[in-house]
Amino acid sequence: MTYIKFDRSKLTPFIAENELNEIQWQVTAADELLRSGKGAGADYLGWIDLPEDYDKEEFARIQAAAEKIASNSEILVVLGIGGSYLGARAANDFLNTTFSNYQTREERKAPLVMYAGNSISSNYLADLVDFVADKDFSVNVISKSGTTTEPAIAFRVFEELLVKKYGRDGANARIYATTDKEKGAVKVGADANGWETFVVPDSVGGRFSVLTPVGLLPIAAAGHDIKKLMEGANQARKDYSVSADVRENDAYAYAALRNILYRKGKFSEILVNYEPTLQYFGEWWKQLAGESEGKDQKGIYPNSANFSTDLHSIGQSIQDGSRNLFETVVRVDKPRKNITIPSLDADLDGLAYIQGKDVDFVNKKASDGVLLAHTDGNVPNMIVTLPAQDEFSLGYAIYFFELAIGISGYLNGINPFNQPGVESYKANMFGLLGKPGYEELTKELEARL
Numbered sequence: 399m400t401y402i403k404f405d406r407s408k409l410t411p412f413i414a415e416n417e418l419n420e421i422q423w424q425v426t427a428a429d430e431l432l433r434s435g436k437g438a439g440a441d442y443l444g445w446i447d448l449p450e451d452y453d454k455e456e457f458a459r460i461q462a463a464a465e466k467i468a469s470n471s472e473i474l475v476v477l478g479i480g481g482s483y484l485g486a487r488a489a490n491d492f493l494n495t496t497f498s499n500y501q502t503r504e505e506r507k508a509p510l511v512m513y514a515g516n517s518i519s520s521n522y523l524a525d526l527v528d529f530v531a532d533k534d535f536s537v538n539v540i541s542k543s544g545t546t547t548e549p550a551i552a553f554r555v556f557e558e559l560l561v562k563k564y565g566r567d568g569a570n571a572r573i574y575a576t577t578d579k580e581k582g583a584v585k586v587g588a589d590a591n592g593w594e595t596f597v598v599p600d601s602v603g604g605r606f607s608v609l610t611p612v613g614l615l616p617i618a619a620a621g622h623d624i625k626k627l628m629e630g631a632n633q634a635r636k637d638y639s640v641s642a643d644v645r646e647n648d649a650y651a652y653a654a655l656r657n658i659l660y661r662k663g664k665f666s667e668i669l670v671n672y673e674p675t676l677q678y679f680g681e682w683w684k685q686l687a688g689e690s691e692g693k694d695q696k697g698i699y700p701n702s703a704n705f706s707t708d709l710h711s712i713g714q715s716i717q718d719g720s721r722n723l724f725e726t727v728v729r730v731d732k733p734r735k736n737i738t739i740p741s742l743d744a745d746l747d748g749l750a751y752i753q754g755k756d757v758d759f760v761n762k763k764a765s766d767g768v769l770l771a772h773t774d775g776n777v778p779n780m781i782v783t784l785p786a787q788d789e790f791s792l793g794y795a796i797y798f799f800e801l802a803i804g805i806s807g808y809l810n811g812i813n814p815f816n817q818p819g820v821e822s823y824k825a826n827m828f829g830l831l832g833k834p835g836y837e838e839l840t841k842e843l844e845a846r847l
Protein backbone atom coordinates (compact mmCIF):
# COMPACT_ATOMS: atom_id res chain seq x y z
CA MET A 399 0.00 0.00 0.00
CA THR A 400 1.57 3.25 -1.12
CA TYR A 401 0.91 6.80 0.02
CA ILE A 402 -1.30 7.73 -2.91
CA LYS A 403 -3.97 5.22 -3.89
CA PHE A 404 -4.30 3.87 -7.41
CA ASP A 405 -7.68 2.26 -8.09
CA ARG A 406 -8.19 0.21 -11.24
CA SER A 407 -11.23 -1.68 -10.00
CA LYS A 408 -13.60 -0.04 -12.51
CA LEU A 409 -11.60 -1.32 -15.49
CA THR A 410 -13.07 -4.83 -15.30
CA PRO A 411 -15.47 -4.39 -18.24
CA PHE A 412 -12.55 -3.31 -20.45
CA ILE A 413 -9.49 -5.30 -19.32
CA ALA A 414 -9.36 -8.88 -18.14
CA GLU A 415 -6.91 -9.90 -15.40
CA ASN A 416 -4.90 -12.09 -17.77
CA GLU A 417 -4.10 -9.03 -19.92
CA LEU A 418 -2.21 -7.50 -17.04
CA ASN A 419 -0.30 -10.76 -16.56
CA GLU A 420 0.48 -10.93 -20.25
CA ILE A 421 1.92 -7.44 -20.50
CA GLN A 422 4.15 -7.99 -17.44
CA TRP A 423 7.16 -9.11 -19.49
CA GLN A 424 7.03 -5.86 -21.43
CA VAL A 425 6.81 -3.85 -18.20
CA THR A 426 9.75 -5.81 -16.80
CA ALA A 427 11.71 -5.01 -19.98
CA ALA A 428 10.74 -1.33 -19.79
CA ASP A 429 11.83 -1.22 -16.13
CA GLU A 430 15.13 -2.83 -17.07
CA LEU A 431 15.66 -0.30 -19.89
CA LEU A 432 14.86 2.64 -17.65
CA ARG A 433 16.86 1.62 -14.62
CA SER A 434 19.89 0.29 -16.46
CA GLY A 435 20.13 3.39 -18.64
CA LYS A 436 20.21 1.24 -21.76
CA GLY A 437 17.00 2.60 -23.28
CA ALA A 438 16.52 5.42 -25.78
CA GLY A 439 17.09 8.89 -24.34
CA ALA A 440 19.14 7.52 -21.44
CA ASP A 441 21.04 10.81 -21.12
CA TYR A 442 17.90 12.26 -19.55
CA LEU A 443 17.32 9.98 -16.60
CA GLY A 444 18.55 12.36 -13.89
CA TRP A 445 15.00 12.73 -12.54
CA ILE A 446 14.88 9.11 -11.34
CA ASP A 447 17.12 9.59 -8.29
CA LEU A 448 16.79 13.37 -8.06
CA PRO A 449 14.55 13.35 -4.93
CA GLU A 450 17.47 11.73 -3.05
CA ASP A 451 20.49 12.94 -5.01
CA TYR A 452 19.84 16.63 -5.39
CA ASP A 453 22.44 19.34 -4.81
CA LYS A 454 21.96 20.22 -1.12
CA GLU A 455 24.12 23.36 -1.30
CA GLU A 456 22.06 24.69 -4.19
CA PHE A 457 18.86 23.71 -2.36
CA ALA A 458 19.91 25.88 0.60
CA ARG A 459 20.69 28.74 -1.82
CA ILE A 460 17.18 28.39 -3.28
CA GLN A 461 15.69 28.71 0.19
CA ALA A 462 17.88 31.73 0.92
CA ALA A 463 16.95 33.34 -2.42
CA ALA A 464 13.25 32.79 -1.63
CA GLU A 465 13.75 34.58 1.70
CA LYS A 466 15.54 37.45 0.00
CA ILE A 467 12.76 37.78 -2.58
CA ALA A 468 10.21 37.76 0.27
CA SER A 469 12.12 40.52 2.03
CA ASN A 470 12.33 42.94 -0.91
CA SER A 471 9.59 42.03 -3.39
CA GLU A 472 5.85 42.12 -3.53
CA ILE A 473 5.94 40.09 -6.74
CA LEU A 474 8.20 37.48 -8.31
CA VAL A 475 7.79 37.37 -12.09
CA VAL A 476 8.65 33.89 -13.36
CA LEU A 477 9.64 33.78 -17.03
CA GLY A 478 9.59 30.39 -18.70
CA ILE A 479 7.58 28.13 -20.97
CA GLY A 480 6.70 24.43 -21.12
CA GLY A 481 8.71 22.46 -18.60
CA SER A 482 10.40 25.66 -17.50
CA TYR A 483 7.14 26.91 -15.98
CA LEU A 484 4.27 24.40 -15.86
CA GLY A 485 5.53 22.46 -12.84
CA ALA A 486 5.97 25.57 -10.71
CA ARG A 487 2.58 26.89 -11.76
CA ALA A 488 0.92 23.54 -11.06
CA ALA A 489 2.51 23.33 -7.61
CA ASN A 490 1.77 26.91 -6.61
CA ASP A 491 -1.84 26.75 -7.79
CA PHE A 492 -2.31 23.48 -5.90
CA LEU A 493 -0.69 24.72 -2.69
CA ASN A 494 -1.88 28.34 -2.60
CA THR A 495 -5.27 29.31 -1.28
CA THR A 496 -7.53 29.81 -4.27
CA PHE A 497 -7.60 33.60 -4.18
CA SER A 498 -4.05 34.30 -3.07
CA ASN A 499 -3.59 36.52 -6.12
CA TYR A 500 -6.17 38.89 -4.68
CA GLN A 501 -4.79 38.92 -1.14
CA THR A 502 -2.58 41.67 0.22
CA ARG A 503 1.11 40.95 0.73
CA GLU A 504 0.49 40.71 4.50
CA GLU A 505 -2.43 38.28 4.12
CA ARG A 506 -0.46 36.12 1.72
CA LYS A 507 2.71 36.06 3.85
CA ALA A 508 4.76 35.54 0.68
CA PRO A 509 5.33 37.36 -2.59
CA LEU A 510 2.83 36.94 -5.36
CA VAL A 511 4.29 34.70 -8.05
CA MET A 512 3.20 35.71 -11.55
CA TYR A 513 4.13 34.07 -14.82
CA ALA A 514 5.13 35.43 -18.22
CA GLY A 515 7.11 34.27 -21.22
CA ASN A 516 4.66 31.41 -21.73
CA SER A 517 2.86 32.96 -24.72
CA ILE A 518 3.52 35.66 -27.29
CA SER A 519 0.53 37.77 -26.32
CA SER A 520 1.32 41.47 -26.34
CA ASN A 521 -1.80 42.12 -24.22
CA TYR A 522 -0.62 39.73 -21.52
CA LEU A 523 2.90 41.11 -21.41
CA ALA A 524 1.86 44.77 -21.49
CA ASP A 525 -0.81 44.20 -18.81
CA LEU A 526 1.71 42.48 -16.55
CA VAL A 527 4.23 45.30 -17.06
CA ASP A 528 1.52 47.81 -16.08
CA PHE A 529 0.60 45.70 -13.06
CA VAL A 530 4.11 45.33 -11.62
CA ALA A 531 5.63 48.67 -12.71
CA ASP A 532 4.80 50.55 -9.49
CA LYS A 533 5.46 47.58 -7.18
CA ASP A 534 8.66 46.05 -5.87
CA PHE A 535 9.41 42.96 -7.89
CA SER A 536 12.10 40.44 -8.79
CA VAL A 537 12.47 38.23 -11.85
CA ASN A 538 13.29 34.53 -12.14
CA VAL A 539 14.19 33.81 -15.77
CA ILE A 540 14.05 30.07 -16.41
CA SER A 541 15.38 28.74 -19.69
CA LYS A 542 17.74 25.86 -20.23
CA SER A 543 18.63 27.05 -23.74
CA GLY A 544 18.33 30.76 -23.00
CA THR A 545 17.06 31.32 -26.53
CA THR A 546 13.44 30.14 -26.41
CA THR A 547 11.55 32.97 -28.10
CA GLU A 548 8.71 33.48 -25.59
CA PRO A 549 10.75 33.80 -22.35
CA ALA A 550 13.56 35.62 -24.19
CA ILE A 551 11.17 38.37 -25.35
CA ALA A 552 9.63 38.62 -21.88
CA PHE A 553 13.05 38.76 -20.25
CA ARG A 554 14.12 41.69 -22.43
CA VAL A 555 10.96 43.52 -21.38
CA PHE A 556 11.28 42.83 -17.64
CA GLU A 557 15.02 43.36 -17.52
CA GLU A 558 14.53 46.78 -19.11
CA LEU A 559 11.81 47.57 -16.57
CA LEU A 560 14.03 46.47 -13.67
CA VAL A 561 16.94 48.60 -14.90
CA LYS A 562 14.65 51.64 -15.33
CA LYS A 563 13.29 51.19 -11.83
CA TYR A 564 16.33 50.11 -9.81
CA GLY A 565 19.37 50.97 -11.98
CA ARG A 566 21.75 48.35 -13.40
CA ASP A 567 23.13 47.18 -10.04
CA GLY A 568 19.74 47.17 -8.38
CA ALA A 569 18.31 45.18 -11.29
CA ASN A 570 21.16 42.67 -11.13
CA ALA A 571 20.36 41.98 -7.47
CA ARG A 572 16.75 41.17 -8.41
CA ILE A 573 17.38 38.80 -11.31
CA TYR A 574 17.57 35.07 -10.58
CA ALA A 575 18.66 32.96 -13.53
CA THR A 576 17.80 29.25 -13.79
CA THR A 577 19.63 27.91 -16.81
CA ASP A 578 22.31 25.64 -18.23
CA LYS A 579 25.42 25.33 -16.07
CA GLU A 580 27.77 26.66 -18.72
CA LYS A 581 26.16 27.80 -21.97
CA GLY A 582 23.32 29.84 -23.44
CA ALA A 583 22.25 33.47 -23.50
CA VAL A 584 20.96 33.57 -19.93
CA LYS A 585 24.19 32.07 -18.60
CA VAL A 586 26.24 34.65 -20.51
CA GLY A 587 24.06 37.45 -19.07
CA ALA A 588 24.34 35.99 -15.57
CA ASP A 589 28.13 35.79 -15.75
CA ALA A 590 28.43 39.33 -17.09
CA ASN A 591 26.04 40.87 -14.54
CA GLY A 592 26.49 38.72 -11.46
CA TRP A 593 22.91 37.39 -11.29
CA GLU A 594 22.35 34.62 -8.80
CA THR A 595 22.28 31.45 -10.88
CA PHE A 596 20.69 28.03 -10.47
CA VAL A 597 21.33 25.07 -12.70
CA VAL A 598 18.98 23.07 -14.91
CA PRO A 599 20.78 19.71 -14.79
CA ASP A 600 21.86 18.31 -18.16
CA SER A 601 20.33 14.96 -17.31
CA VAL A 602 16.83 16.28 -16.63
CA GLY A 603 14.57 17.34 -19.52
CA GLY A 604 12.24 20.32 -19.12
CA ARG A 605 9.06 18.34 -18.50
CA PHE A 606 10.78 16.30 -15.76
CA SER A 607 12.39 19.33 -14.11
CA VAL A 608 9.85 20.53 -11.54
CA LEU A 609 11.94 19.09 -8.67
CA THR A 610 15.07 20.94 -9.84
CA PRO A 611 15.62 24.69 -9.29
CA VAL A 612 13.28 25.19 -12.28
CA GLY A 613 10.32 24.46 -10.04
CA LEU A 614 11.83 24.77 -6.61
CA LEU A 615 12.65 28.50 -6.57
CA PRO A 616 9.19 29.72 -7.67
CA ILE A 617 7.55 27.21 -5.31
CA ALA A 618 9.73 28.26 -2.35
CA ALA A 619 9.20 31.93 -3.22
CA ALA A 620 5.44 31.41 -3.00
CA GLY A 621 5.98 30.32 0.60
CA HIS A 622 5.75 26.54 0.23
CA ASP A 623 7.83 23.85 1.91
CA ILE A 624 10.09 22.47 -0.81
CA LYS A 625 11.72 20.06 1.64
CA LYS A 626 8.39 18.31 2.16
CA LEU A 627 7.86 18.31 -1.61
CA MET A 628 11.17 16.49 -2.09
CA GLU A 629 10.40 14.12 0.78
CA GLY A 630 7.12 13.15 -0.87
CA ALA A 631 8.86 12.52 -4.18
CA ASN A 632 11.58 10.54 -2.45
CA GLN A 633 9.03 8.35 -0.69
CA ALA A 634 7.49 7.60 -4.10
CA ARG A 635 10.96 6.89 -5.52
CA LYS A 636 11.53 4.32 -2.79
CA ASP A 637 8.04 2.79 -2.97
CA TYR A 638 8.10 2.37 -6.74
CA SER A 639 11.61 0.97 -6.97
CA VAL A 640 10.99 -2.15 -4.89
CA SER A 641 9.28 -4.24 -7.55
CA ALA A 642 8.54 -4.15 -11.27
CA ASP A 643 5.51 -6.37 -10.75
CA VAL A 644 2.40 -4.51 -11.88
CA ARG A 645 0.51 -6.02 -8.97
CA GLU A 646 2.92 -4.43 -6.52
CA ASN A 647 3.93 -1.25 -8.33
CA ASP A 648 1.02 1.13 -8.96
CA ALA A 649 3.01 3.48 -11.20
CA TYR A 650 3.87 0.51 -13.43
CA ALA A 651 0.27 -0.77 -13.29
CA TYR A 652 -0.97 2.63 -14.47
CA ALA A 653 1.60 2.65 -17.29
CA ALA A 654 0.63 -0.88 -18.34
CA LEU A 655 -3.12 -0.30 -18.19
CA ARG A 656 -3.05 2.90 -20.23
CA ASN A 657 -1.04 1.05 -22.90
CA ILE A 658 -3.49 -1.85 -22.90
CA LEU A 659 -6.34 0.62 -23.36
CA TYR A 660 -4.43 2.47 -26.11
CA ARG A 661 -3.89 -0.79 -28.01
CA LYS A 662 -7.66 -1.36 -27.87
CA GLY A 663 -8.36 1.96 -29.59
CA LYS A 664 -8.63 4.21 -26.56
CA PHE A 665 -6.38 6.83 -28.12
CA SER A 666 -7.03 9.75 -25.83
CA GLU A 667 -6.61 10.02 -22.07
CA ILE A 668 -8.31 12.73 -20.05
CA LEU A 669 -6.70 13.65 -16.75
CA VAL A 670 -9.73 14.64 -14.72
CA ASN A 671 -9.80 16.64 -11.49
CA TYR A 672 -12.52 17.79 -9.13
CA GLU A 673 -10.52 20.68 -7.67
CA PRO A 674 -9.98 23.92 -9.61
CA THR A 675 -6.57 24.16 -7.95
CA LEU A 676 -5.56 21.06 -9.91
CA GLN A 677 -6.17 22.65 -13.30
CA TYR A 678 -2.49 23.38 -13.86
CA PHE A 679 -1.52 19.95 -12.62
CA GLY A 680 -3.43 18.81 -15.69
CA GLU A 681 -1.49 21.26 -17.85
CA TRP A 682 1.81 20.02 -16.41
CA TRP A 683 0.78 16.40 -17.00
CA LYS A 684 -0.27 17.14 -20.58
CA GLN A 685 3.25 18.29 -21.43
CA LEU A 686 4.78 15.37 -19.53
CA ALA A 687 2.64 12.84 -21.39
CA GLY A 688 2.34 14.62 -24.74
CA GLU A 689 5.98 15.57 -25.28
CA SER A 690 7.14 12.19 -23.99
CA GLU A 691 4.81 9.88 -25.87
CA GLY A 692 3.38 11.60 -28.94
CA LYS A 693 5.92 10.70 -31.61
CA ASP A 694 6.63 8.38 -34.53
CA GLN A 695 2.98 8.89 -35.53
CA LYS A 696 1.71 7.19 -32.40
CA GLY A 697 1.00 7.71 -28.71
CA ILE A 698 -1.90 8.51 -26.42
CA TYR A 699 -3.25 12.03 -26.95
CA PRO A 700 -3.40 13.69 -23.51
CA ASN A 701 -6.27 15.97 -22.48
CA SER A 702 -7.40 17.37 -19.19
CA ALA A 703 -10.76 18.31 -17.75
CA ASN A 704 -11.93 20.14 -14.67
CA PHE A 705 -15.04 18.56 -13.17
CA SER A 706 -17.75 19.19 -12.29
CA THR A 707 -17.30 22.41 -14.35
CA ASP A 708 -16.56 20.64 -17.64
CA LEU A 709 -19.31 18.08 -17.13
CA HIS A 710 -21.57 20.94 -18.17
CA SER A 711 -19.63 21.50 -21.39
CA ILE A 712 -17.67 18.53 -22.74
CA GLY A 713 -19.45 16.09 -20.40
CA GLN A 714 -21.94 15.23 -23.13
CA SER A 715 -19.16 14.30 -25.53
CA ILE A 716 -17.34 12.19 -22.95
CA GLN A 717 -20.54 10.32 -22.09
CA ASP A 718 -21.89 9.78 -25.61
CA GLY A 719 -19.39 10.86 -28.27
CA SER A 720 -16.59 8.95 -30.03
CA ARG A 721 -15.61 5.97 -27.89
CA ASN A 722 -11.85 6.43 -28.12
CA LEU A 723 -11.39 7.94 -24.64
CA PHE A 724 -10.34 6.86 -21.19
CA GLU A 725 -10.04 8.89 -18.02
CA THR A 726 -7.59 9.06 -15.15
CA VAL A 727 -9.22 10.83 -12.25
CA VAL A 728 -7.03 12.66 -9.75
CA ARG A 729 -8.86 13.03 -6.46
CA VAL A 730 -7.87 14.69 -3.22
CA ASP A 731 -9.13 12.79 -0.19
CA LYS A 732 -9.17 15.61 2.33
CA PRO A 733 -9.85 19.11 1.00
CA ARG A 734 -7.87 21.99 2.51
CA LYS A 735 -11.09 23.52 3.74
CA ASN A 736 -14.69 22.43 3.85
CA ILE A 737 -17.98 24.27 3.98
CA THR A 738 -21.49 23.25 5.02
CA ILE A 739 -24.53 23.63 2.79
CA PRO A 740 -26.86 26.04 4.63
CA SER A 741 -30.23 24.78 5.87
CA LEU A 742 -33.34 26.69 4.81
CA ASP A 743 -36.97 26.37 5.82
CA ALA A 744 -38.26 26.68 2.27
CA ASP A 745 -36.89 24.15 -0.20
CA LEU A 746 -37.21 26.17 -3.39
CA ASP A 747 -34.01 24.78 -4.93
CA GLY A 748 -34.77 21.20 -3.85
CA LEU A 749 -31.57 20.88 -1.84
CA ALA A 750 -33.17 19.99 1.51
CA TYR A 751 -31.96 16.40 1.18
CA ILE A 752 -28.32 17.52 1.32
CA GLN A 753 -28.54 20.60 3.52
CA GLY A 754 -26.26 20.37 6.51
CA LYS A 755 -23.87 18.15 4.57
CA ASP A 756 -20.51 19.51 3.53
CA VAL A 757 -19.70 20.52 -0.03
CA ASP A 758 -16.85 18.03 -0.34
CA PHE A 759 -19.29 15.20 0.48
CA VAL A 760 -21.33 16.28 -2.55
CA ASN A 761 -18.17 16.58 -4.68
CA LYS A 762 -17.17 13.01 -3.80
CA LYS A 763 -20.66 11.66 -4.53
CA ALA A 764 -20.64 13.53 -7.84
CA SER A 765 -17.31 11.99 -8.77
CA ASP A 766 -18.56 8.49 -7.81
CA GLY A 767 -21.64 9.04 -9.94
CA VAL A 768 -19.59 10.23 -12.90
CA LEU A 769 -17.26 7.27 -12.53
CA LEU A 770 -20.14 4.83 -12.93
CA ALA A 771 -21.86 6.83 -15.67
CA HIS A 772 -18.72 7.13 -17.78
CA THR A 773 -17.86 3.47 -17.21
CA ASP A 774 -21.38 2.57 -18.37
CA GLY A 775 -20.79 4.85 -21.36
CA ASN A 776 -17.72 2.79 -22.33
CA VAL A 777 -15.13 5.22 -21.03
CA PRO A 778 -12.66 3.28 -18.87
CA ASN A 779 -11.73 5.05 -15.63
CA MET A 780 -8.76 4.79 -13.29
CA ILE A 781 -8.43 6.80 -10.07
CA VAL A 782 -5.37 8.28 -8.39
CA THR A 783 -6.18 9.57 -4.89
CA LEU A 784 -3.93 12.00 -3.05
CA PRO A 785 -4.49 11.90 0.72
CA ALA A 786 -4.19 15.68 1.16
CA GLN A 787 -3.63 18.93 -0.66
CA ASP A 788 -0.09 19.47 0.61
CA GLU A 789 3.54 19.44 -0.49
CA PHE A 790 4.27 15.82 0.42
CA SER A 791 1.28 14.49 -1.53
CA LEU A 792 2.16 16.65 -4.50
CA GLY A 793 5.80 15.51 -4.55
CA TYR A 794 4.61 11.92 -4.39
CA ALA A 795 2.12 12.42 -7.23
CA ILE A 796 4.69 14.19 -9.42
CA TYR A 797 7.05 11.24 -9.12
CA PHE A 798 4.24 8.72 -9.71
CA PHE A 799 3.35 10.33 -13.04
CA GLU A 800 6.96 10.95 -14.15
CA LEU A 801 7.87 7.32 -13.56
CA ALA A 802 4.68 6.01 -15.15
CA ILE A 803 5.21 8.10 -18.28
CA GLY A 804 8.85 6.97 -18.60
CA ILE A 805 7.76 3.31 -18.42
CA SER A 806 4.76 3.93 -20.63
CA GLY A 807 6.91 5.43 -23.40
CA TYR A 808 9.18 2.39 -23.45
CA LEU A 809 6.11 0.13 -23.53
CA ASN A 810 5.02 1.89 -26.70
CA GLY A 811 8.46 1.56 -28.28
CA ILE A 812 9.44 5.22 -28.44
CA ASN A 813 12.07 7.46 -26.89
CA PRO A 814 10.17 9.15 -24.04
CA PHE A 815 12.90 11.71 -23.41
CA ASN A 816 13.25 13.68 -26.66
CA GLN A 817 10.85 16.11 -28.36
CA PRO A 818 11.86 16.48 -32.02
CA GLY A 819 8.35 17.51 -33.09
CA VAL A 820 8.45 20.74 -31.10
CA GLU A 821 11.06 22.19 -33.46
CA SER A 822 8.85 22.30 -36.59
CA TYR A 823 6.73 25.28 -35.56
CA LYS A 824 9.82 27.07 -34.30
CA ALA A 825 11.60 26.76 -37.65
CA ASN A 826 8.54 28.14 -39.48
CA MET A 827 8.19 31.00 -37.03
CA PHE A 828 11.89 31.87 -37.42
CA GLY A 829 11.54 31.70 -41.21
CA LEU A 830 8.54 34.02 -41.20
CA LEU A 831 10.22 36.43 -38.78
CA GLY A 832 13.26 36.61 -41.07
CA LYS A 833 15.76 35.17 -38.61
CA PRO A 834 19.25 35.06 -40.14
CA GLY A 835 20.03 31.58 -41.45
CA TYR A 836 16.41 30.85 -42.41
CA GLU A 837 16.36 32.78 -45.75
CA GLU A 838 15.40 29.81 -47.96
CA LEU A 839 12.62 28.75 -45.61
CA THR A 840 11.34 32.33 -45.48
CA LYS A 841 10.87 32.37 -49.27
CA GLU A 842 9.27 28.94 -49.32
CA LEU A 843 6.83 29.68 -46.50
CA GLU A 844 5.84 33.12 -47.75
CA ALA A 845 4.99 31.63 -51.14
CA ARG A 846 2.66 29.20 -49.38
CA LEU A 847 0.78 31.77 -47.31
Ligand SMILES: O=P(O)(O)OC[C@H]1O[C@](O)(CO)[C@@H](O)[C@@H]1O
Pocket residue numbers: 479480481482540541542543544545546549604605689817820
Ligand atom coordinates in the same frame (compact mmCIF):
# COMPACT_ATOMS: atom_id res chain seq x y z
O1 LIG B 1 14.03 25.91 -20.99
P1 LIG B 1 13.95 26.23 -22.44
O2 LIG B 1 15.20 25.91 -23.16
O3 LIG B 1 13.53 27.68 -22.65
O4 LIG B 1 12.82 25.32 -23.09
C1 LIG B 1 11.48 25.42 -22.69
C2 LIG B 1 10.59 24.34 -23.20
O5 LIG B 1 10.63 24.30 -24.61
C3 LIG B 1 10.67 22.99 -25.07
O6 LIG B 1 11.94 22.71 -25.55
C4 LIG B 1 9.66 22.80 -26.18
O7 LIG B 1 8.39 23.07 -25.72
C5 LIG B 1 10.33 22.13 -23.87
O8 LIG B 1 10.82 20.86 -23.96
C6 LIG B 1 10.90 22.94 -22.75
O9 LIG B 1 10.28 22.56 -21.58
